[in-house]
Amino acid sequence: MSASVVKVGLLGVGTVGGGVLKTIRSQQQKLSDRLGRRVEVVKALVRNAEKQRSVPIENNLITTRFEEVLASDVDIVVEVMGGVEPTYGYVRALIEKGCHIVTANKELLAKHGTELVRLANRHGVQLAYEASVAGGIPILGVLRQFLRTNDIVSVSGILNGTTNYILTRMEQEKLPYAEVLKQAQELGYAEADPASDVEGWDALYKTYILAQLVFGESLPLHAAERQGIEKLHLGQIGLARELGYRIKLLAKASKAGGGLQLSVRPTLLPLDHPLAQVQDAYNAVQVSGNIVGDLLFMGKGAGELPTASAVVEDLAYLLTQRFTPQPVWQESEPAGNREAGEKRCFCYLESKALRGTPDQVTHFLDRAGVLVEKQRIQYDWASVLRIGMIASGFAEEHKKALHRDFGIRAEVFPVL
Template identity: 80%
Template structure:
């Protein structure tokens, strides 16, 4: 690495990549003072060199050929192109050449992270990924510090700003899901294809990374519980609120008696719960440690500058550190996984022209051994029956019987507390 200049390559100059460029330029003096060297982006890989961008970049610096980045003798490469292919092949080739990597790519880490960690160790290069989990919240650095003395029992939170914005608009402004999603897309919070966000994949990738950091292992992605918000509607949010709860897309990673648990699901939180107060595109992470207790971290989890801030902080940090081997990432086999324990559930029952009265339905559940602790019943002008229950002991079999005997559709969501 040259003594006067740190040569940086950039894979991707989209929203985050543009933010990285802006941040390096605006913080150049501070970075130079901190590092004793000037940080310069010397080559940037893009799909289209003629595309108009929100950030100015010299045409001599941009290229559509990865070989140009590889030949630029860069010291560090910032990978913000997203996806697994071709990002994995690019990062692998750079590591093999001895180049340090900073990435915000949670999908790449969740799907190929174990291999990248092994490659980094083999070639004695740094792999930094703070920006992959919660945008501007430096949660990975915080967790590394707490792990020196604390045993972290669980990490949970709102890890996707797009879905949190959609749920906020649905609840506060009574916007149907499709309208709130379109609004999120117009504001740049959601991609044209929002699948990864709204189906819970994005939050699951981040939970996987958190589990690897905290526990040194995680479940395979296919073995984790995952449910998104794409099937939620206003009736469910309204009944949940009447019962004293707010629905959030909650991601959780925990270890109990040696068993890893990993889940992403719309979850009912008591209205006074700290995570229930997190609105719009903000993220929040709650950490539970055996010594420190519960801690909550909140901030903007997405967008140009919050994510770019984490990327550049990673870049500056690794330049001040000697290489030490990364802890190996492992996956626990699915056949050893203990199912997520969940005592209380929110049962949303709905039917048009129900074949039974609310009393008959509740009597059926009582006889079936379902314990109901809270309930709300609604009829609307179209004779649609809606029942919201916070209950214990509700199973898939109960849902099937309700549909068969009463024409009721049942949707079930976890509840953080009764």
């Protein structure tokens, strides 16, 4: 690494890559003063060299061939191209060459992080990934500070701005899911293919990374609970609200009794809960420590500049630190079986061809041992039954019996 210049390579000059370029240029003097060296982007890998970009970049810096980046004299490579292939192969090759890596790629880390951390340690290079979780919220750095004195019991939060925007608009404007999703795509909050966001994958990748940092291990992705928002509808959101709750896509990593739990699920939060107040495309992370108690961090979770800010902070941080090996990432299998019945849940029951009466339904649940805390019943002129209830002891067997005996479809959501 030159004594006067830090040479940076970019993999990807899309939204985030363009933001990284803008940030380095606009903060050039501050970075130079802080680091004692000038930071320069000297090579940028793109898919299409002719594409018009929102941020100007010199032609001699652009290449469509990864081999040119690998052969250049870059000190640090910022990976913001996303995806797993061919990104994984590129990052491996750069680490083996001895390049430090800064990445915002949560999918890559969740699927190959255990290997990449070991590889970086073996080659004596830094693998920095603050921007991979919650964009502009510096949650990973904060957690590293807390881990020096606190045992963290759980980390939970709203880790996907797209789904939070959709749920906010559905509740406030009473618009159906498909209509709000289209709005989100037009505004640039949602991709043309929104599956990673709305099916909960994006939030799960981030939760996996948080668990690795906090607990030194995580569950394999296939072993975590994952449920997205694509099947939520206004009936569920409305009844939850009448019962005093708001539905959020809640990500959670916790460790109790020796067992690690990882989940991303639509969850009911009391209206006065801090996370229930997080609206639109904002993210929030709540940390529970044995000494510090509960802390909440909130900010913009995505977008050009919030993510670019985290990338450039990572870049500056690793340039001021001596190399120390990272704790090795590990995966463990889930401990024990989940309980047959939800401890406390929101049960949403719906039937368009009810066999029986609402009273018979509630009587059946009472006799079956389901303890109902409170409920709202809607039974309109078209004989459509909707019941929302906060209950405990509701199990899969009850769901099957309701469908068989009453023609009722039941869905269950956790309650925080």
